[in-house]
Amino acid sequence: MRKPAELRKAEIVATVLDLADKIGPDRVTTGAAASAIGVSQAALFRHFPTKAAMWLAVADHVTEELTTAWDNARADEPVGRLEALVAAQLAQIMAKPALPMLLFSRELNVGNEDLRAAFRGLLMKFQALIVTEVARGQEAGCLRRDLAPADVAILLTSLVQGMAIRWSLGARDFSLIQEGVRLLNVQLGLLAVKRD
Amino acid sequence: MRKPAELRKAEIVATVLDLADKIGPDRVTTGAAASAIGVSQAALFRHFPTKAAMWLAVADHVTEELTTAWDNARADEPVGRLEALVAAQLAQIMAKPALPMLLFSRELNVGNEDLRAAFRGLLMKFQALIVTEVARGQEAGCLRRDLAPADVAILLTSLVQGMAIRWSLGARDFSLIQEGVRLLNVQLGLLAVKRD
């Protein structure tokens, strides 16, 4: 079945990401993706010059999705926004379990330098959002002021990554977002100004 | 050059791990390993029946190295031991950057279920060591008692993993062990009983 190129491109991107979830990023061959879509393997190269270009398109798509998820994580207090940001990130990882694996995939780590740069940029952007909100929380007087915002941000984003790894490598038998938010609140409790 | 099988086996294991550091776990082909050693590709199959068996031997080797590193991380107080354990872990990762990547490698995640089990066991063992030491620290009165040791352990191991990811994806332009221990102490400061 013929489709306009725009639609087909989007379909390829979605399928590559979906297959990456199911069988792992490095197992996604052009043949596998094509047969999952229902076209010939050669058809993919009508829309992308190389397989690396397909992955870059996937990165673009993920960037958009993550960015809007971050934008939608609103709250009136800085601490609430921190929780919303982390929850949004965990939700995205749950929905697309390939994301953590992609960071260590062969595709990203060898040969596809642009893909690597794209995802590094994403992580840095998230980190920057957290730093901003931590600083705001300190100014508002709800977070301890004796720690550098950048250090606090590393503690918080590390928690996200650590939870993602536990969930990804394990049997995925717990709710990533539920456990993640619970432990985030444990950490935020440690970071709150002491009221006693 | 002929070598006794024992030596050659060890050489193969070391070379596979070393190549994994340099070019990534999934790029280590039998041909690449063989030519790095200086023998023909077929020679490897004199010592291991399959490539998967080579990786299992690598896992055994890593298990031994990590275990002795943990054993040598001694200290008289629980908090000092926590720091020593984390420092030892970070040092191992710095020395063998393939370790985090291996967790998400294709080799481990598809087909080689034994390899996956081996590394999952290693992670769980480390986690258990941390839990034990946190509980001891709480009993000794140097760590806050209002948190579950398992939760605290997740915060600490997540920090290790988060730092490893930052270091691994970035330009590896900072000392993983130095920055890691610094941030560990920030976290441990948050967990210490308030003396004021």
Place this chain on the structure above:
DNA sequence: ATCTAGTTAGTAATCAATCACAAACTTATA
């Protein structure tokens, strides 16, 4: 003389990418 650790020279499988070509859609003109 007999293992033992090696070799050279293969195999079958898998993969990304290319090729000539065909069908379906679009546009312009008679």
Place this chain on the structure above:
DNA sequence: TATAAGTTTGTGATTGATTACTAACTAGAT
């Protein structure tokens, strides 16, 4: 409106490279 011309999206067959693994043979030490 009908149709010719051109463009877009597809296919099947194939290629060349790479891979893990095997088979048949060989040099050297005990």
